[in-house]
Amino acid sequence: MGEVHKTMRLKKWAFCLSALLITSTSIAPMGNGYDGTLIGIAAARAETPVLSAEKEVAQEQTVTGLTFSLSLGKALGIQPIYPTKGSYGDVPRYSTEFGYVEAMVALGILSPGDQIQPHLPITRQDAALLIWRALGDPSAALSYIPYPDGSAVADYAQTGVAFIAQKGWIPLRAGSFDPQAPLTVSEAEAVFAAIANTRHSQAMRAFDVISTxxxxxxxxxxxxxxxxxxxxxxxxxxxxxxxxxxxxxxxxxxxxxxxxxxxxxxxxxxxxxxxxxxxxxxxxxGSSSKKVDTNKSKGSLSPxxxxxxxxxxxxxxxxxxxxxxxxxxxxxxxxxxxxxxxxxxxxxxxxxxxxxxxxxxxxxxxxxxxxxxxxxxxxxxxxxxxxxxxxxxxxxxxxxxxxxxxxxxxxxxxxxxxxxxxxxxxxxxxxxxxxxxxxxxxxxxxxxxxxxxxxxxxxxxxxxxxxxxxxxxxxxxxKAPAPAPEPTYLQVPGMNDVLLVYTGGHEARGTWTSADFLPMIAHQDPKGSLTGRMFDTILFLPYSKVGSSRDEWQSYLDDLFAPYVQLSALNEALASMNKVMGTAEKEKVILTIPYPDPKQSSFGSLEQNGPALSFDVEKLGKEAALKNRLAAVDWFYGQLLSRWEQAHFEHLELAGIYWYAETMDARIPGEKELVQGTARLVRAKEQNFFWIPFHGANGYDDWRSYGFHYAFLQPNYYAEDPKRSDERMTRTADLARQYRMGVELECDDRLLKDPQYYQLFYKQLNRAHELGFDGPTTNVYYAESKTLVTVSRSSDPKIRAIYDDLYKWMIGLYKPVRQ
Structure with a gap:
């Protein structure tokens, strides 16, 4: 650089619309907030994209005074104002720049008397001055400039450069500040990124205390x-x-x-x-003569x-x-x-x-x-x-x-x-x-x-x-913490296909024998021969009629661990499969904690001669009801694990615990605390915690915050409307990938008799194949009460094909069926 004259004559600020340029490049700040990079703004907004080579060149180009000022104002979060009379005659009131210019004047960041040329590149010292005016403390005495060329800083910019020296926001050039050199685009971007982080921190702690x-x-x-x-x-x-x-x-x-x-x-x-x-x-x-309208009615629902x-x-x-x-x-x-x-x-x-x-x-x-x-x-x-x-x-x-x-x-x-x-x-x-x-x-x-x-x-x-x-x-x-960024479906280690098995009611339909389980854990051809593995995990859960009392929960446990059926039958089926196929596999099992209904006022006593627990929130209040619900969960979980250990199932492996409720009901005080408390109990015993919310359920997008290890999303594609479009399956896939969840596939006995539901099952399977659900992911399957057992035994080739096609789907050999 040539000799620097600190007393050189500078033109006064005179805004003009043509000044909205970065030298030789048409790039300007957009919207009402700094967008991250000046080049990025051009790439996102301009009709002609900024290519990488052009971007490198543009980053070394300079920034005009007006462009820097407007970008600074937006990075600070300044909103425009529109006074009747403007501060600058050549900035029309109808222009985009007018409102921001006047706002910065009102805040003392800009002044019509500033010695800055807006249509020419802004110098590094002038940029420092504007930043200090915006964020510096006027009462603080700043004069020390720790740069070898500090004497070259103009008198009016001394405090601004000293402020920037403390912050380190404008990069040095070969160890010097180079105060009267133009600021480049890349340097401006570094400044605005630092300011954006500073303002974010200030916004987060605007109030030191946010308690009610x-x-x-x-x-x-x-x-x-x-x-x-x-x-x-x-x-x-x-x-x-x-x-x-x-x-x-x-x-x-x-x-x-x-x-x-x-x-x-x-x-x-x-x-x-x-x-x-x-x-x-x-x-x-006091009193008031006004009439209070309490609005305690639903109002008309007609126009x-x-x-x-x-x-x-x-x-x-x-x-x-x-x-x-x-x-x-x-x-x-x-x-x-x-x-x-x-x-x-x-x-x-x-x-x-x-x-x-x-x-x-x-x-x-x-x-x-x-x-x-x-x-x-x-x-x-x-x-x-x-x-x-x-x-x-x-x-x-x-x-x-x-x-x-x-x-x-x-x-x-x-x-x-x-x-x-x-x-x-x-x-x-x-x-x-x-x-x-x-x-x-x-x-x-x-x-x-x-x-x-x-x-x-x-x-x-x-x-x-x-x-x-x-x-x-x-x-x-x-908002809640962002979900895992990797856009893939959930894969539970060592677990591919999970079948939901309902027990605890409905007589024969809720009572599973080893003969029922065998075609679920291994594929049987029409002659009864075992040809390959099917469901590697069984999730046992109660019918909703099991209820919410100690005696009902105890009866559910007794049924679950009864000899020759349910868990015992599954263990026997594995033994048979291993013997026939010459394997030594174990079936993974997920067990369920029944839901402690907040309307239950008499759950029963957890100890002899003890008081009967109530879960009734309206009568007890949130804290007492929550304490009782957690106590009941703790009691059941202890009983469940004790019975499991005593059973010594040789061919079964406990893989986790399932939470029964399919949504986080915001109407129930303490519901989130209940689930989180249950999660602590489950984790304390080194078990995994599972959840399967329905489509649109409250809390599915934030499932990790409740303490779950794994979650699966129900599409409810099959359950509601046989004529629905494939959009629901697509949407479920998008959400499952976004929130790193698995997906449930669904069917029930309607496919046995109703052609619409038969076709809907295959539409679901075909679309699931297209969406990659049969890839490296873990799926759960809802099949009502033994629907898949029924189709495996069917003599109708069309019905039997459901079972065979599902097996092919599980092992990656399924070819979509044209409906």
Whole structure:
């Protein structure tokens, strides 16, 4: 470089639209959040992809002052504002850049007097200055620059470079800072990656304590809600969620004031960054002349004439709905059962829109143009007798382009999923006015979620921008741990095919002999000769009628370990197979812990003359009921293992324990703790813990968090509709790979007599073959009560073929049958 003149004359900042360039390359930041790399933005968004060779060249190109500033603002989470008069005459108010430029001016990061040339490459020292303004502490005295060329740093940039020297965010060049050299694309990317990580950490710890608070307020008074001080240089904006419409409101200064509510209590969810805590507000004393509408009824489920009417502050919108885990069958059920009002979910109608399973929904609202927004609300219903539950939360995101989202916050409530009262709640988020075009409202769906009257209200034009974290990091911070990344099906070591065997009822159909087991563990040809191995694992489980009392569980154990049948018969069948085939194999066995029904009020005593246990949550409360349920599970598990050890089955190997319930019922307090407690008992005895949830069950996507070693997903393809499409099988395969699960195949006695179910079985088998279920994976098989035993003995060649084809499928020789 030539001689550096610290007093050189610099042109003042004069923004122009043509400055949105990286020198010689048309690359600009997109959306309302830094997207990771400037080159990556070009590759993802530009019409002409950036090839690898071009990318290497582009990374060494320089970044204009305006491009750097806008990318910095988005990495920081700054939201645009649109004042009536702009700070720069040549940046039109309608331009994309205007809102971000004005927001950075309002925060003191940019100034019309800055000595930076936006249309030319930004220097390394000027980049350091802007970063310090954004994230540095103005009260901290920074002057030491530990670089050999520190004297070349301009006076106005000294503090900024000293700040960057501490952070190490701008790479050195041959041991020097090179302050007046242009910043390259690769250097800018390193800076923004560091800033994104810093902001993510700040968003995670915006509140040091997120435990629930309580607040008692005299009814009729106005009480400002005090929140902890947000200490960051650019603190994330507090956003308030409320579950009672008149609980409170925001002042123009952004403080939440609890108002003259007509309710006895309510919940305020205080958000900042990714942090949130609840304030449980209780009102006492006082009186109100307002009439309280408790909304304790389901409301009309037929369309009404009122249509969509907007109040003065409401903003008209269009919208689309996206399912987290789309399923055609579930979508058809919800669209035919509760499609909602003809005018849409924003209508002022009593009609509910029903959302059925599929894990969750995103309602993506389009306001048409950027609009100042101050609140978002939607009403939900709970009626657990109809399997309709409040979502645990409602989360909201903002976007200027509908692609890159900033996380606004969430609103929660205090209604437990077990509350049987038919009731409604309006969940609302209030925040300082933010300019946005797109809004995303997200909420989980267990079985049914009913919603209506989605509303977006207008705010005043803001002079202070919001600061919000990015959505993609919100997913990382707010959601459950990601499943294993390897996109393959589950393979349990040493276990290929698992047959479900029901016992404990239904007389002969629930009583298995060695003759029943033999064609299940080994393939028999029509003459009775054994030709190969079939099911290497048997999962014993009770019929649902076994019940939930000590005596019923004891009877189930007695039946399971009875001589000549069930386990004993399986052991005998293995002995016969080994003798005929000249092998010395053992059959793996999975045993089941019956489900402790939370409605059981008299389970029985676990010790002589002891009190009878009750599992009744409503009578005992969560903790006492959970303790009793775990005690009963512990007793049964001990009995089960003791009986197994005493039996000395020579040809059987205990491979694990199965959890009977096929979903994690959120209505039952302590249900997750019950499963996790059972998992600890199972693991303590060094056994594997298995689970087979039905399609769309609650908790299947987070099965590891409950303590299971292995989980298999039911497609329920065969069980529900003989005319359904193959989409369910495809969807099940996608979910099984995503969450590293095995898959269940299904059949029952209907295939013996009903041609539709016979064809459906083969459709299932064919599609399973196409999807690779017969590859290196472990499958479980539901076959009602001895359906496969029946087909193995059938004299009808067509029925008998089911058994032979299933065997071929298991050993990898199956060729799809044309139906």
């Amino acid at each position: 608070r309580s607040l008692d307020i005299k009814k009729g008074s106005l009480t400002p809600l005090e929140i902890p001080e947000l200490k960051e240089r650019l603190p994330f904006t507090p956003v308030y969620g409320i579950d009672v419409p008149d609980l409170g409101s925001l002042t123009p200064q952004g403080q939440f004031v609890i108002g003259e509510s007509t309710s006895k209590k309510g919940t305020v969810t205080v958000n900042a960054g990714y942090s949130a805590y609840d304030v449980m507000v209780n009102f006492y004393g 009404v004439e009122s249509g969509r009417e907007y109040t003065a502050k409401e903003i008209p919108f269009t919208y689309r709905i996206v399912s987290d885990k789309p399923d055609q069958v579930f979508q058809q059920t919800e669209s035919t059962s509760y499609p909602g009002p003809e005018e849409g979910i924003g209508a002022k109608s009593d009609t509910w829109t029903g959302f059925y399973r599929q894990q969750g929904r995103d309602i993506i609202v389009d306001l048409g143009t950027p609009q100042p927004v101050a609140s978002v609300s939607m009403e939900f219903m709970q009626d657990i007798a109809s399997a309709i539950r409040f979502p645990e939360y409602m989360r909201t995101y903002l976007s200027t382009d509908g692609q890159n989202w900033s996380y606004l916050g969430q609103v929660r409530h205090d209604i437990p999923p077990s509350d049987k009262t038919v009731q409604t709640r309006t969940l609302s988020l209030q925040f300082p006015s933010a300019s946005t075009r797109y809004i995303k409202i997200s909420f989980p769906v267990d079985i049914w979620t009913f919603a209506r009257r989605l509303s977006v209200t207008r705010g005043a034009e803001s002079s202070k921008p919001l600061l919000l974290p990015k959505e993609d990091r919100a997913a990382e911070a707010l």
